[in-house]
Amino acid sequence: MDGLFEMILNFLNNTDRFALILSGSAIAAGLAMGAGIGPGIGQGFAAGKAAEAVGNNPEGGRQATIVMLLGAAVAETSGIFALVIAIIMLFANPLVSREGTAVVLAASAIGAGLAMIAGIGPGIGQGYAAGKGSEAVGKRPKLQSQIIRTMLLGQAVAQTTGIYALIIALILLFVNIFF
Template identity: 60%
Template sequence: METDFIQASIDFIMSYDTKVIIACASVLGAGLAMIAGIGPGIGQGFAAGKGAQAIGDNPEQGKGITSTMLLGAAVAETSGILALVVALILIFANPLMNATGGVLIIGGSAIAAGISMLSGLGPSIGQGYAAGKAAETVGTNPKNKPHVTMLMLMGQAVAQTTGILALVIALILLYANPLVSVKGEFLILMATALGAGIAMLGGIGPGIGQGYAAGKAAAAVGVNPKNKKNITVVMLVGQAVAQTTGILALVIALILMYGNPLADVDGSIIILAASALAAGISMVGGIGSGVGQGYAAGKAVEATGIRPDVQSSITRTMFLGQAVAQTTGIYALIVSLILMYSNPFL
């Protein structure tokens, strides 16, 4: 009876017209993508709060604070806009409506594209934090505003990376889906598409963490503009390490889409499909590493601003700590690879 339930569900779905099924999946994907709106809301709210507080403390700097806050908040909006664009594509100009291939795969890809875009909420929260810190710093150190704005924008641009990678995966799923031409069970391939989309959620953590580092860097350069070079270097390196789990998530998503070993294995279809899905779900665990490593990067940046002469000791300690914080992200990668390449249940 249990297996009949899944077969019955598929039969129920397949009893509808192909176009109807894809349209149904597309609206679900559009809705999921818009959950990314959580990020800009939180981030921009933080920026506005910090801005209001800064104006209260330094009312004569109102203009500079407001312009920095608005600029930073506008960058924090990016992921929300990208999610909106993908949602609108899914609703109004869906390339999948005319795609040829298994209807389950195409439907799964539409939903997965939406899920992938959801990860934009991470970068937005981080970028909003950076905007708030920058606005606060401009209030106390108005003459260093160009440096603060510069470092805020640079840090925010780096924090956007995982959001961009998620967009890339979503666009591949929509416009150049490699899964539709793979020979294999539709259920497995559908789970593969969903797994690839879900894996990209791991990018939420790096976004938040990198944004925190950007905010700390903007604040540090406002207080010690002469240490700008050291601050920038530590920020960029710290952010790069904080991004690792987001990159590993991308690796798993690409393996799932372009070389899924589960697609042509003999075995129980339901286990294979579940493994493909779980390989992606596992990578969500990387969120923690990203946030934590970003916090370490932020604190290292702060310390570098005060004591640039001991930069190498600060960086070294940051690296050691970040490497330990990365451990669970690596576990996630290992479980994901085991599920795909040496799954004991097959």
Template identity: 75%
Template sequence: MEDANFIVKFLNWLMTFDRKALILSASAIGAGVAMIAGIGPGIGQGYAAGKGAEAVSINPKAGKQATLVMLLGAAVAETSGILALVVSLILLFGNPIVTQEGAVIILAASAIGAGISMIAGIGPGIGQGYAAGKGTEATGRRPEYQSSVIRAMFLGQAVAQTTGIYALIIALVLMFANPLVKLL
């Protein structure tokens, strides 16, 4: 019961702030939290780069092919970080939540929720980087199969990106078409 009283007191305290200031503050938190998604691409791209270096050391003659696969795969692995950056920039510079009508606490929570949803981009970033690393490794071993390796790598990376896209959809819905406001 004491925990419930604290929550009620905290929410009442929050409501003493200016509506716009509260939403903008929550948006800043959401923007910062969204960028946590950059962890995934960082890990994934590092893995791909490591596998690229390994492939070149094992088969220096396949260095150009392995490096190309590594760069292509690492670029795809960055997409979830880019999606998180887009959500952060919208929250900071083109925030549609500020002008929406509705309960300020729902709007503020939606701004934070949009950012939190982008954390789902960690998985695709790591998965796509892993695919890039394995593609690079395979190309280093068998450079004559580079085009087949790239095709399989891109297909796997596309499938791995789905959870990042789901996160983006949720973030965009919370920012632009919030169904929660209509429930009041």
């Protein structure tokens, strides 16, 4: 085990620091986009529930579709946060020009990407709320404004973990506390 650790350490020490940081950033950008899983699942759920609501009550179909679209747009925010972090790492990575140990900087980039995977939860949760909102409006179209208000409030609370992940990723990229 010590031999493997030494071999890895030698490799890292003999690798160009910019190549190491950029390769860590490329991996991190890919990992960050894993957060798109949540919005994909959540929006699919919302669309399915809206279609179900339209099938059950065609007269409330327009309102159910509006609720689904509003809810799905909110559910996309965690994916957008991950996209922003991935683009920063690929095109404007502040870690490349920073002085410090390349391994720590590469690990910071990977950590920023991994942090954004937390966006899976809000995407699924917000999509679930959008689906249930669509379903409720399909059953009771006259209560659309109250249902939307409740749905959006719940989605805002569900977004907090995605915002926490974004903050941690930005700290790792711009305020790196390790130096």
